[in-house]
Amino acid sequence: MSTSDRLRAALVDGLTGDDAISDPAWRAAALAVPRELFVGSFFVPVPGSNPTAYRPVHRTDPGWLRQVYANETLITQLDGHVRPEDVTGGTVTGTPSSSSTLPSLVLGMWQQLDAVAGHRVLEIGTGTGYSTALGAHRLGDANLTSIEYDPLVAERAAAAIGAAGFAPRLVVGDGLIGDPDGGEGAYDRLIATCAVRYLPPGWLHQVKPGGVILATLSGWGFGFGLVRLVLTAPGEGTGRFMPGWTSFMIARPHDRPPRQSISLLPGDERPSRIDPEVISTWTGSWVAQLAAPSAERMGAVGHQILWDVATGSQARTAPVPGGGWTVVQRGPLRLWDQVESAVEAWQRAGEPHQEGFGLTVSPTGQRVWIGSEDGPGWNLPI
Ligand SMILES: C[S@@+](CC[C@H](N)C(=O)[O-])C[C@H]1O[C@@H](n2cnc3c(N)ncnc32)[C@H](O)[C@@H]1O
Incomplete structure (x- = not known):
């Protein structure tokens, strides 16, 4: 067994023991996809720095592979363009703009999405391609489309996904529009690994009634809630927010203006x-x-x-x-x-965590509520 296989097995065993992986098919995917193909160099935050400073870690650094197989988010880009290999001395500050998400979160979300073989799935935010490769292993290349906004990030992800032996459909563009070639009801499931201020109307039409959208709602106040919305009709649906503490970088077109x-x-x-x-x-x-x-x-x-x-x-x-x-x-x-x-x-209402909240969307608006649809609520800024 190679060091990579051994570290990957240890990560997967840890995630299974922590209940982050409960479905054997997703466990098989996690065992099969080598994360090091997707995250050459990455940034790690410098403890105690304010504003947060980041130190680049390169493939040649001692302990690199062990860090790749930690259950950690690995930041691969800052401020929409700064890569670890661009930093020549010491540390750098900036806002994370691309990463390989925490493996427990990626696998947890894939399972919450409840996608099974045969489902057509749209992923928004290819990033490094790690989550895309996991999805392609579980669902089959032909059933998965992934969209990435940043052309350079997308190019690297495409190479890594290919090197891992997968060939899902990859699109470069604004995933908030949805699949540019996807029609009404083209997908059974949509999973977003970037956050949005509201669910884009295109998503609500490209996912068919009965289908599921799993996405993190966020905004300019640094609040986050992961919602699982079930479509009830084209453009309409309702769902609850998930337990836990999920946060994602915001989709670039939804970021705060300078x-x-x-x-x-x-x-x-x-x-x-x-x-x-x-x-x-x-x-x-x-x-x-x-x-x-x-x-x-x-x-x-x-x-x-x-x-x-x-x-x-x-x-x-x-x-x-x-x-x-x-x-x-x-x-x-x-x-x-x-x-x-x-x-x-x-x-x-008793100060519930986000999992006590729900979301209802219709052509006239998107309302987050506490408890039930007739509870206190707020309209999202569409
Ligand atoms: C957290 S990373 C994705 C992690 C990825 N799933 C992985 O496992 O490596 C978020 C990604 O979403 C991308 N993104 C941001 N806005 C987007 C948009 N409007 N459409 C598609 N991708 C977007 C970012 O460029 C970034 O690469």
């Missing part, structure tokens, strides 16, 4: 009814993002800042010596009023 550095300006001040830190928590940030979907969230402990990209509206909180918090709001959107009401509705 902005100048923000100046904090005077505004109307009042006490805050909620502890601002709640919007730094996993589900609190999700609720805040639902309530103020065009706002970016910034700031540090005790000082939350919301800044609305479209209108310039601002909200910022500060602790009051002796207890409590104030908020200053400015601009046409009362961002803190929106967030505060949403957080209070969530708290009245």
Whole structure:
């Protein structure tokens, strides 16, 4: 047995023991696909750095193969163009824009998708091609199409997928449009390994009624929820959010627009009814993002800042010596009023994790709700 085979078997055994792999067919796929074909060089975050700095790791570095077979996301590109081999000295900062996703997450999502042999599947975000190769092993080349936005990333993925012995259909382009050659109801399943602010209408038509879309909803407030939507009619469906803590880099066309550095300006001040830190928590940030979907969230402990990209509206909180918090709001959107009401509705519902939320989509809109369709909810920014 080669070192690669031995490390891969150990990873797969670990994932099976942790219940990340329960389906023998996906276990077979994980055992068959050598991850090192897909992730030559990658970035690892430097512990304790702020902003996060990344150190390139190359094939020739000691321990490289062992790191490839860790259950870790391996970042392969920053800021849409910086590759590990471009970094000549030390470390670099930037925003991850392509990666080989955490193996437990990739395999968990493939299983949650409930795709079986014979299903036609559309994957959005080929990335390194690792998840695509796993899918091709399980579903067959002819049943899988994968779309990647970045031509250079797509070119590398195509080479790696070919080297691993698979030949699914690969498309270079904006996966938010769907398969450019796919018609109404062309797919049984759609899986996205980049996050979206709302489910693109093309997806809701290319997946047939009874079919499933598995995608992470996110936005500019760093909240995330992995939803499994079942189509009930063309363009219509409903579903629940999944347990766990899934996050993905946002689809490039849904990323926040570039902005100048923000100046904090005077505004109307009042006490805050909620502890601002709640919007730094996993589900609190999700609720805040639902309530103020065009706002970016910034700031540090005790000082939350919301800044609305479209209108310039601002909200910022500060602790009051002796207890409590104030908020200053400015601009046409009362961002803190929106967030505060949403957080209070969530708290009245018992502060459920994202898995207590659901999503209903129709031609007239997409609404995330708590508990049931008639519970408190917010429209996604379509
Ligand atoms: C987390 S990586 C994908 C990981 C991949 N599934 C793997 O296992 O290696 C996300 C990828 O989505 C791609 N992406 C971003 N926006 C996209 C879009 N609109 N259409 C298709 N791909 C997109 C990025 O370029 C990036 O390569």
